[in-house]
Amino acid sequence: MVSEPDAAGQAGTGRLPEQAVPDAELTDRIRRRAAASTPPVQAFGHRHIPAALAYARLCSRWPAAASALATHAFSLATLEIRRGIQPRGIWRHQLLMLVQQTAASWAADGRSDHLAPGFVACLEATGTTTRGRLLPIGARPHDGTMLDAFHSLPERTRIVLWHAVLEAEPDAETAALLATEPDAIAALKPLAQQALHKAYLHAHLQRNGNQTCARFQRLIEATTRPGDLRRSLDLEQHMDTCSCCTLAVAHLFHMMQDPRGALAEGLLGWGSAAYLADTPHEHRSHLLTTRSKAPVPVARAAAETPAPSAQQTGTPVRHRGHRAALGATTIVTAVAATSAAVAAVALLSGGRGKPEPATPTTQPPLVTTAATTSPSAAGTSASPTAGTSPNAAPSRTQAPSASPTPASSPKNNVNLALHQTATASSYTQNYVPSNAVDGSTTTYWESANNALPQWFEMDLGPPTDVRTLVVRLPPLADWNSRRQTIAIDACTNGHDCRTVVPATPYTFASSTGNAVTVALGPLIRTRYLKLTFTANTGWPAAQLSELHIFSS
Numbered sequence: 213m214v215s216e217p218d219a220a221g222q223a224g225t226g227r228l229p230e231q232a233v234p235d236a237e238l239t240d241r242i243r244r245r246a247a248a249s250t251p252p253v254q255a256f257g258h259r260h261i262p263a264a265l266a267y268a269r270l271c272s273r274w275p276a277a278a279s280a281l282a283t284h285a286f287s288l289a290t291l292e293i294r295r296g297i298q299p300r301g302i303w304r305h306q307l308l309m310l311v312q313q314t315a316a317s318w319a320a321d322g323r324s325d326h327l328a329p330g331f332v333a334c335l336e337a338t339g340t341t342t343r344g345r346l347l348p349i350g351a352r353p354h355d356g357t358m359l360d361a362f363h364s365l366p367e368r369t370r371i372v373l374w375h376a377v378l379e380a381e382p383d384a385e386t387a388a389l390l391a392t393e394p395d396a397i398a399a400l401k402p403l404a405q406q407a408l409h410k411a412y413l414h415a416h417l418q419r420n421g422n423q424t425c426a427r428f429q430r431l432i433e434a435t436t437r438p439g440d441l442r443r444s445l446d447l448e449q450h451m452d453t454c455s456c457c458t459l460a461v462a463h464l465f466h467m468m469q470d471p472r473g474a475l476a477e478g479l480l481g482w483g484s485a486a487y488l489a490d491t492p493h494e495h496r497s498h499l500l501t502t503r504s505k506a507p508v509p510v511a512r513a514a515a516e517t518p519a520p521s522a523q524q525t526g527t528p529v530r531h532r533g534h535r536a537a538l539g540a541t542t543i544v545t546a547v548a549a550t551s552a553a554v555a556a557v558a559l560l561s562g563g564r565g566k567p568e569p570a571t572p573t574t575q576p577p578l579v580t581t582a583a584t585t586s587p588s589a590a591g592t593s594a595s596p597t598a599g600t601s602p603n604a605a606p607s608r609t610q611a612p613s614a615s616p617t618p619a620s621s622p623k624n625n626v627n628l629a630l631h632q633t634a635t636a637s638s639y640t641q642n643y644v645p646s647n648a649v650d651g652s653t654t655t656y657w658e659s660a661n662n663a664l665p666q667w668f669e670m671d672l673g674p675p676t677d678v679r680t681l682v683v684r685l686p687p688l689a690d691w692n693s694r695r696q697t698i699a700i701d702a703c704t705n706g707h708d709c710r711t712v713v714p715a716t717p718y719t720f721a722s723s724t725g726n727a728v729t730v731a732l733g734p735l736i737r738t739r740y741l742k743l744t745f746t747a748n749t750g751w752p753a754a755q756l757s758e759l760h761i762f763s764s
Contacts (some may be wrong), residue, residue, distance in 0.1 A: 261286055413433060421460075627651075631649055645668060687726060701743075
């Protein structure tokens with residue numbers, strides 16, 4: 213084998229080794245090499261395949277399928293590099309999107325049984341196609357604003373946001389991607405987040421606002437700036453009738469309170485919370501620091517990914533001790549599948565890490581925002597607990613709500629919201645959004661405190677005719693009366709949204725059983741209903757015990 217000129221003699225030429233150069237230079241070295249297996253390709257794989265493999269495990273049913281997904285995605289990425297194709301974002305994000313696209317193509321050609329049931333349900337519920345996608349799979353259309361903002365930023369800012377903020381990698385690793393000193397990353401992270409906030413607000417107003425909204429851009433920036441949070445009566449009056457600016461403020465507060473979760477929701481979509489919980493950088497550290505120096509057997513590329521054998525479709529292979537047993541031969545699609553790509557996945561599939569779950573990891577059909585599942589969202593603020601606050605219902609551990617199941621036209625007296633998918637801008641302790649659709653008024657959702665406005669959104673599954681909402685709080689035996697200001701938006705497909713009820717104060721009192729009924733006017737056919745809370749006289753947070761939705 214001919215030795216690579218940049219694998220030896222680098223000290224004499226002054227060139228940095230591949231492990232120490234940014235992705236831009238690394239991909240340039242890959243592009244200049246004709247050989248399939250090169251040190252730059254191997255370094256690119258060691259840098260990014262562990263994250264792709266961690267995400268592939270969320271999308272697939274078996275370890276062998278996860279290995280195949282990650283390998284194919286890496287092969288596609290190296291092909292794009294050699295063709296001179298640059299990602300709109302960064303290569304780590306692009307690689308995870310290639311995992312998504314590969315998994316979606318499996319579902320389209322009859323290999324759904326290889327994939328996690330939740331991922332398949334997400335594809336079916338949203339009607340996702342594998343071509344021409346503008347959003348990550350499972351992301352709601354309004355999350356396109358995050359993609360627009362992220363792509364508009366300079367490459368260095370995108371790298372800091374993804375690697376240092378979203379994945380919380382050690383500063384030294386992010387610094388290597390930027391060819392800078394680790395000490396600089398601590399100063400770059402808040403600057404990158406400020407740049408994202410400004411870009412997000414600009415993109416949001418461009419997508420959804422009007423000339424009047426544009427005049428409030430600087431006031432919104434000041435209202436949501438960390439350490440500032442100044443009040444503006446003009447802005448508050450405008451937000452009383454403008455759902456666009458109300459949602460912008462809510463989203464910016466969510467980004468400020470949970471930057472990792474907000475980024476992952478908008479840029480990754482399905483499985484974002486589980487991906488964050490897997491701590492990819494720690495997983496990669498285990499994989500890369502516990503390798504034996506003995507050569508690793510390499511599987512040869514196959515023309516197509518075959519279905520798992522009868523043994524592979526049984527009980528998932530588990531770890532024994534600290535040694536992973538992902539087991540099956542690494543399966544690779546031959547589209548630019550280099551031996552280095554296969555070797556990298558084979559190498560990274562067999563190391564120490566977290567044990568494989570006994571059952572496949574699943575996600576709700578739609579992307580679960582940080583408000584419902586992100587571990588970094590919980591605990592952002594203290595919540596009153598039973599016995600310490602006059603407004604608190606007894607605290608109890610809540611089970612997540614069931615995944616939505618498409619339903620035909622329901623009867624008029626059926627609560628369309630019961631056990632459907634609920635998401636929110638934030639939550640406190642165990643007062644999660646699913647509490648508001650579990651059929652019990654003794655449980656409730658509560659947003660982060662002192663951070664209004666906040667939003668709560670229902671996904672009804674297929675578009676459904678709705679006319680009336682009943683908004684409830686816990687019984688008055690546990691709660692005192694209060695008034696909450698709520699605006700209601702409806703979206704048929706997530707793109708075409710309109711305000712059906714402007715911001716209106718509603719009184720929850722004994723005379724109404726701590727519930728209010730909201731008539732939407734004429735019959736509305738919609739899939740998503742979003743309630744935006746801008747004020748609450750009883751507690752500095754949005755609160756909702758049960759949301760009932762009826763077609764009459």
